[in-house]
Amino acid sequence: MLIFAISDKGGTGRSVTSTNIVYRHALQGNDVCYLDFDFGSPTAGAIFSVGSVARGTTRTGLHDYLLSEGSPEPHRVDVWTESDREGLRTKPPGAGRLVLLPGNEGGGELPAVDEEMLRRCVQLFSRLDEEFDLVMIDLSAGRSFTAELVLQATVRLPTVPFRWLVFHRWTRQHIIAADGLVRGGDGLLDVGARFGHDRDTLRDRIRFVRTAVLEPDAAELVGLRDEQRAWLSACDSELRELAGRHKVGRTVMLGKIPLDPILQWREQLISDEDVLASKIANAETAAAFDDLAKKIVDDNAWEGL
Amino acid sequence: MGEVHTGLLQNSGEVPESTCHELLNLLSGERVRVSRRPIVHAVSPDLLTGVDCRLPSASRSRIRGAGTVLSRSSITGGRVVQGSSHTRIERAGSDRRQPWSHYLARPGVVEVLGKVKARDLADGFAEEPPPDGLDLGAISARFMDVVQTSSLLDRRTPFKIARTKLRWVAEPGEPAITFTLRSDQMRTIRLVHQGEFTPGVVDLCEDLALHDWLLTSLLVIIERARIGGTSATETAVKLAPAVDHLLHLWMPMARVDDALIPFWESLDRRPGFTRQWQSMVDRVRDQLAVRTLAFLRETGGGKAQ
Numbered sequence: 001m002l003i004f005a006i007s008d009k010g011g012t013g014r015s016v017t018s019t020n021i022v023y024r025h026a027l028q029g030n031d032v033c034y035l036d037f038d039f040g041s042p043t044a045g046a047i048f049s050v051g052s053v054a055r056g057t058t059r060t061g062l063h064d065y066l067l068s069e070g071s072p073e074p075h076r077v078d079v080w081t082e083s084d085r086e087g088l089r090t091k092p093p094g095a096g097r098l099v100l101l102p103g104n105e106g107g108g109e110l111p112a113v114d115e116e117m118l119r120r121c122v123q124l125f126s127r128l129d130e131e132f133d134l135v136m137i138d139l140s141a142g143r144s145f146t147a148e149l150v151l152q153a154t155v156r157l158p159t160v161p162f163r164w165l166v167f168h169r170w171t172r173q174h175i176i177a178a179d180g181l182v183r184g185g186d187g188l189l190d191v192g193a194r195f196g197h198d199r200d201t202l203r204d205r206i207r208f209v210r211t212a213v214l215e216p217d218a219a220e221l222v223g224l225r226d227e228q229r230a231w232l233s234a235c236d237s238e239l240r241e242l243a244g245r246h247k248v249g250r251t252v253m254l255g256k257i258p259l260d261p262i263l264q265w266r267e268q269l270i271s272d273e274d275v276l277a278s279k280i281a282n283a284e285t286a287a288a289f290d291d292l293a294k295k296i297v298d299d300n301a302w303e304g305l
Numbered sequence: 306m307g308e309v310h311t312g313l314l315q316n317s318g319e320v321p322e323s324t325c326h327e328l329l330n331l332l333s334g335e336r337v338r339v340s341r342r343p344i345v346h347a348v349s350p351d352l353l354t355g356v357d358c359r360l361p362s363a364s365r366s367r368i369r370g371a372g373t374v375l376s377r378s379s380i381t382g383g384r385v386v387q388g389s390s391h392t393r394i395e396r397a398g399s400d401r402r403q404p405w406s407h408y409l410a411r412p413g414v415v416e417v418l419g420k421v422k423a424r425d426l427a428d429g430f431a432e433e434p435p436p437d438g439l440d441l442g443a444i445s446a447r448f449m450d451v452v453q454t455s456s457l458l459d460r461r462t463p464f465k466i467a468r469t470k471l472r473w474v475a476e477p478g479e480p481a482i483t484f485t486l487r488s489d490q491m492r493t494i495r496l497v498h499q500g501e502f503t504p505g506v507v508d509l510c511e512d513l514a515l516h517d518w519l520l521t522s523l524l525v526i527i528e529r530a531r532i533g534g535t536s537a538t539e540t541a542v543k544l545a546p547a548v549d550h551l552l553h554l555w556m557p558m559a560r561v562d563d564a565l566i567p568f569w570e571s572l573d574r575r576p577g578f579t580r581q582w583q584s585m586v587d588r589v590r591d592q593l594a595v596r597t598l599a600f601l602r603e604t605g606g607g608k609a610q
Contacts, residue, residue: 029529031465071436072443094531126454127446130315131467159460 002125002162003136003296004150006188008177010141013211014167016267017257017289019047022136023269024293026098030133033076033099037150038140039063039110042103047267049085050077053102061104065124066117066149074101074124087273096133110145113152121153129160134297142181148191155196163302164188164206165254170213170239179246182206204304207254209292214259254301255292260285306361306430306475307391308441309511311518312468315453317461319383319550322347328452329378344556348379352448353412355405359438360394360417363428370394372408372415374441378448381515382554388448389511390441391473393502394426415439423476430474431485431493442470463546466522471514475506482568484513484576492517496568505562509569512561516578519554523547523585532592541596544589552589555582 005018015038022032036044042061045053056063057075065074077100080091091098110117128135139146154162166188168178182188182203192202214220216233224232243249262270262281270289274281295301314320320328322339325347329337335350357371376390397403397416408416434440449468452458473494481497494510530543557579558569573579 072433072440093534096529122454123450126450127468129460130312130453130462131465133465157454159456159458 001134004164006139007141007167008181012167012169015138018136018138020289021293024289025134026096029094029096031096032134033132035101035137036103037137037146039103039107040140045102048079048100049083051084056105057102058105061102063104063107066120087271113145113149118152121149122156151192152195165209167209167211170210175243175248179248208248208252209254210256212259213256254295257288258284307473308445309389309471309514310445310449310468311387311514313466314384314386315460316458325380328455343559344382346381349377351375351377354444361429363425368421369418370415373412375413376444376448378452386449386452388445390444391507427474427476469518473510484572505565509561509565537596547589
């Protein structure tokens, strides 16, 4: 299955969340790979703590693979053997493969979509789907040629299942922007329909993920004054009402990731060790990733609305 | 020299012979060949790819060759796909590049323009080809893609598994064969045969590639089943696809020329392909038998009446 990760704006925590989802999915025993399609800023290597590709690869990265005819297969990084983080360097028993396909160092956004690029993209997705249970494709924020490319590619692969995750923060601006990215002019549905997707089917394959969510009853808020808490609570219900109006509400939400200080300071994978041994991460965050990693393939969570 | 890629046919079940016919009908007017005993094996007609590129060289000399590569796709047991390409490297009559008609008259031969040492070529074959080098693997992969992306297949495979690549080189001399596992997916064979090169060598390499893929895949499935590391039921569920789709496909030397059978036999003695296969098959069957006994005990069906 192909999963496309996109966000309305930058800084939503899309990459760090989607890497954590594939990491958890691998721990659950599946073979997974992660494609860094954020060509303007290919930093997935840093999140997986693979120093050699922290800012993309100098070999054939995905950017080169798509743009140059005759280039060899894209560079693959086996995270379980190549990560610099000791806790990641041993594959836990029962875990599946965890492979990163980095972008190019100094790649840049795609200038346009052409037929050859599309053919190569279809070939890449088709081959990876043959090999991996889950293929996560991390796209750059907002509307881009990369998003257009993958929308076209999936039209040509009618038997390969795919799903979209739209990441947004729990604020007024982000809720409106997330709705616009999907339903707005030149949004995913518009562009998808233009290239041959059925609008309703495509809509059913899109779910929203809220990031850095601060629940009004969270432990972090204990020190706040009553007035502040009341204000936050009022804001939260206002946002819920807004999300409902913009069709970004609970029914189309796949999950939410609580605000975790560790992710504000450093984008990284949250291992069980971070939660249990060093205790730098919150158990709720790891549980949220784990839950999303299960829901992403759970058909019940993706039933048509 | 040649390269064979092997993978699981992207379909939920075995495909019947008639579908194999349609899948491999890559060139209209040419017949798909099918042999039915001891296992159904269908082969597409041979197709030519024109090449004018750098040839492998251990000493990294710039050797140029021009000619054609012969490729074909095949399906064994309605379940395993192969894409296979090969070419014979020969010294050109003259050092001048000839018109394509000259090369087309000699299908499956690449002529070397200039000086070349056969040993240097053969020593360099296992390396990854440079960007302007002869890439038989890329051609084979495309011949596999043609089958794998066919609309006749549902792509709902019972398990995900990587393709394997087998790169081979054959030269005349005192008979010998060396089989090397270079990485998880890459294998090489270096074969020295008596007398002239025959197409039988290609059949032999394809047969070895097929059986190496079966071994590799069964090993992966057994590893995923975590025998002893998880519940017996879960192990049995993970092992079941092997029984349904792989175990009956082991049919070594089915299409190998009598004169070349000693090569297969020597690999069967060491490292011992069939021995390893048999021990794994026994292991799978024993696990399922143990599970059945446990199940009978749980349901009370195992009690003497």
